[in-house]
Amino acid sequence: MTDRATPLVPVTVDQPAWPLRLRFGVSDALALTWRDLLVWSRVPMFLVFSIVQPVMFVLLFRYVFGGAIPVRVPGGYVDYLMPGIIAQSAAFASFGTAISLAREMQRGVIDRFRSMPMARSAVLLGRLVADTLRMILTVLVIMIVGYAVGFRFQNGWVPALVMMVTAVVFGLAVCTVSAFVGLALRDEESVGSFGLIWLFPLTFVSAAFVPVTSMPGWLQAFATNQPVTIVIEEMRSLALGGPLALHAWQSAVWLVGLVVVFVPLAVRAYRRPS
Amino acid sequence: MTISPPTWNGPSIVVEGVTKSFGDVHALCGIDLAVERGTVLGLLGPNGAGKTTVVKILTTLLPPDSGRALVEGIDVVASPGAVREMIGLAGQSAAIQEELTGRENLEILGRLYHLGRTRARRRAEELLESFDLTVSADRPAKTYSGGMQRRLDLAASLVAQPAVLFLDEPTTGLDPRSRIGMWAVIRDLVSGGTTLMLTTQYLDEADELADEIVVIDHGLVIAAGTAETLKDRIGGDVLELVITDRARLADAARVMSGIGDAEPAVDGEAGQVSVPVGPRGSRAVIQAVRALDAAGIETEGLAIRRPSLDDVFLMLTGHAAESDADSDTRSGSRRRRRRERRARSVPEGTTS
Ligand SMILES: Nc1ncnc2c1ncn2[C@@H]1O[C@H](COP(=O)(O)OP(=O)(O)OP(=O)(O)O)[C@@H](O)[C@H]1O
Ligand SMILES: [Mg+2]
Numbered sequence: 001m002t003d004r005a006t007p008l009v010p011v012t013v014d015q016p017a018w019p020l021r022l023r024f025g026v027s028d029a030l031a032l033t034w035r036d037l038l039v040w041s042r043v044p045m046f047l048v049f050s051i052v053q054p055v056m057f058v059l060l061f062r063y064v065f066g067g068a069i070p071v072r073v074p075g076g077y078v079d080y081l082m083p084g085i086i087a088q089s090a091a092f093a094s095f096g097t098a099i100s101l102a103r104e105m106q107r108g109v110i111d112r113f114r115s116m117p118m119a120r121s122a123v124l125l126g127r128l129v130a131d132t133l134r135m136i137l138t139v140l141v142i143m144i145v146g147y148a149v150g151f152r153f154q155n156g157w158v159p160a161l162v163m164m165v166t167a168v169v170f171g172l173a174v175c176t177v178s179a180f181v182g183l184a185l186r187d188e189e190s191v192g193s194f195g196l197i198w199l200f201p202l203t204f205v206s207a208a209f210v211p212v213t214s215m216p217g218w219l220q221a222f223a224t225n226q227p228v229t230i231v232i233e234e235m236r237s238l239a240l241g242g243p244l245a246l247h248a249w250q251s252a253v254w255l256v257g258l259v260v261v262f263v264p265l266a267v268r269a270y271r272r273p274s
Numbered sequence: 275m276t277i278s279p280p281t282w283n284g285p286s287i288v289v290e291g292v293t294k295s296f297g298d299v300h301a302l303c304g305i306d307l308a309v310e311r312g313t314v315l316g317l318l319g320p321n322g323a324g325k326t327t328v329v330k331i332l333t334t335l336l337p338p339d340s341g342r343a344l345v346e347g348i349d350v351v352a353s354p355g356a357v358r359e360m361i362g363l364a365g366q367s368a369a370i371q372e373e374l375t376g377r378e379n380l381e382i383l384g385r386l387y388h389l390g391r392t393r394a395r396r397r398a399e400e401l402l403e404s405f406d407l408t409v410s411a412d413r414p415a416k417t418y419s420g421g422m423q424r425r426l427d428l429a430a431s432l433v434a435q436p437a438v439l440f441l442d443e444p445t446t447g448l449d450p451r452s453r454i455g456m457w458a459v460i461r462d463l464v465s466g467g468t469t470l471m472l473t474t475q476y477l478d479e480a481d482e483l484a485d486e487i488v489v490i491d492h493g494l495v496i497a498a499g500t501a502e503t504l505k506d507r508i509g510g511d512v513l514e515l516v517i518t519d520r521a522r523l524a525d526a527a528r529v530m531s532g533i534g535d536a537e538p539a540v541d542g543e544a545g546q547v548s549v550p551v552g553p554r555g556s557r558a559v560i561q562a563v564r565a566l567d568a569a570g571i572e573t574e575g576l577a578i579r580r581p582s583l584d585d586v587f588l589m590l591t592g593h594a595a596e597s598d599a600d601s602d603t604r605s606g607s608r609r610r611r612r613r614e615r616r617a618r619s620v621p622e623g624t625t626s
Pocket of ligand 1: 320322326328
């Protein structure tokens with residue numbers, strides 16, 4: 001097309017040094033967190049809905065199913081229930097992560113970001129920070145509702161605080177899985193229909209609402225050893241007192257494991273061309 | 275942080291032998307093109323031609339299978355980060371955050387470009403002003419009209435004042451008035467020295483905006499040059515007529531094929547038949563009038579005109595710029611424009 005006297009030799013460019021890249025990575029992620037918080041302040045219904053559902057679960061299990069479920073813990077079923085509900089709510093809150101990322105993928109928002117000189121992990125990181133804040137809000141609201149319906153911490157305030165932090169970290173770990181799901185599916189409708197399905201067996205076939213011993217033997221084997229039960233048992237021990245050590249390190253392994261596996265997977269899905 | 279490559283004197287955009295396949299679909303089968311600094315290249319092609327794929331490769335969103343692509347001399351595969359410092363992209367769909375206001379959209383992008391808070395704010399203000407969005411700047415973008423959203427999206431691609439800009443079908447889905455508004459904005463933009471690659475399915479748009487046009491179809495460049503040189507390839511004038519009775523369209527086409535230099539193009543909806551007639555303009559008209567009269571075909575209008583890019587496209591690809599299967603709103607507005615053009619250029623009642 002053009003007459004060229006000399007062959008074209010591409011210009012070579014050095015990458016910026018890593019301290020600068022790291023600083024930009026952090027500031028990019030925070031800018032995106034700020035964006036998400038702004039969006040939520042414009043559409044407060046989204047936050048309301050993400051709180052209404054767990055509150056309904058609390059009331060449902062506390063007053064409808066609770067009476068029929070025998071448990072052996074200090075304060076009765078409501079004390080048994082609350083750590084489970086909190087963990088379950090934190091896990092379900094990750095749905096928002098998957099939906100938002102899929103929508104941004106679909107609408108070309110992420111294509112624009114990928115064409116900008118931005119850190120590759122910033123979109124994911126910004127989202128996770130915002131979702132952590134949302135998760136903290138959810139956990140706090142459920143605690144308040146729990147207190148209103150009779151739940152009490154039996155083990156002192158420090159373990160109580162550790163329990164809430166565990167719940168948020170657990171929710172965050174599930175968010176990394178959801179982020180991967182959203183970025184891999186890249187389609188709001190699919191995520192809407194399938195993005196949560198994997199969470200149902202994990203949260204309901206667990207010790208969240210009923211003692212595992214009430215399940216048939218073959219199900220018990222799964223329910224006892226899967227991560228949701230392990231984390232919930234740990235949270236229960238923190239809230240109500242009981243042996244911590246075993247569940248503590250198992251929980252830690254699971255939580256770290258999920259993050260270590262799914263963050264790179266999510267980043268790879270983000271980078272995969274559309 | 276901007277990188278200026280003083281060592282590069284070649285074209286702003288260079289694409290050499292680029293191929294790209296998605297499984298069995300060969301989206302690009304060896305594309306070559308170059309865009310000189312400060313000029314506008316119109317990348318023209320029908321649905322599925324590979325326009326978006328070219329843009330995605332040049333904007334580092336997609337790696338080519340083979341060949342190379344340079345932006346300001348920087349290889350998109352070897353140094354994608356440096357390429358991203360130079361470019362702006364407005365993709366095929368408006369990539370804006372609908373819940374946020376126009377101003378917030380631009381400010382957040384400014385921060386992501388590391389302008390710092392004050393400069394990001396100032397830049398957002400400038401852009402809102404030059405894109406005529408100041409009045410609506412503080413409303414959520416979801417309340418904007420399609421044209422305003424497109425303008426905001428275009429503004430978003432300019433936050434970092436890129437040297438090279440990519441616009442993928444910037445006017446698709448806009449009504450004729452917004453389209454013309456958008457053209458004015460784009461013309462303004464490139465008068466400032468930005469290099470622009472613009473994809474479009476609209477021949478009039480390429481004609482209007484582009485210094486050079488590259489026509490692609492099925493992943494191959496089938497023609498390149500200025501609008502004028504492309505039109506000259508038809509080699510003369512086009513005879514165009516509109517039939518009163520749509521049922522006689524095929525007959526009319528048969529009659530015309532004996533008169534023109536190539537197979538006539540038929541637009542069923544508009545009842546229109548057009549055929550290149552070379553330099554024999556008036557003689558062809560008389561011939562056509564006689565032949566149509568002899569066949570008993572009535573016409574609403576008949577005229578000689580300079581070839582449009584539509585004609586060029588038809589000649590090059592053997593099919594119209596938009597397939598008949600594509601019956602969405604864009605082809606609707608396209609037909610409307612074609613009718614408008616006809617109303618301007620064809621005197622009524624040349625024959626009866
Ligand atoms: N991610 C993908 N996976 C599979 N096929 C793809 C993908 N992206 C594009 N294609 C195919 O590659 C070809 C070229 O697509 P491209 O989007 O570049 O066309 P286009 O000229 O931009 O068309 P349009 O005018 O419809 O936007 C098409 O046949 C399309 O179906
Ligand atoms: Mg396209």
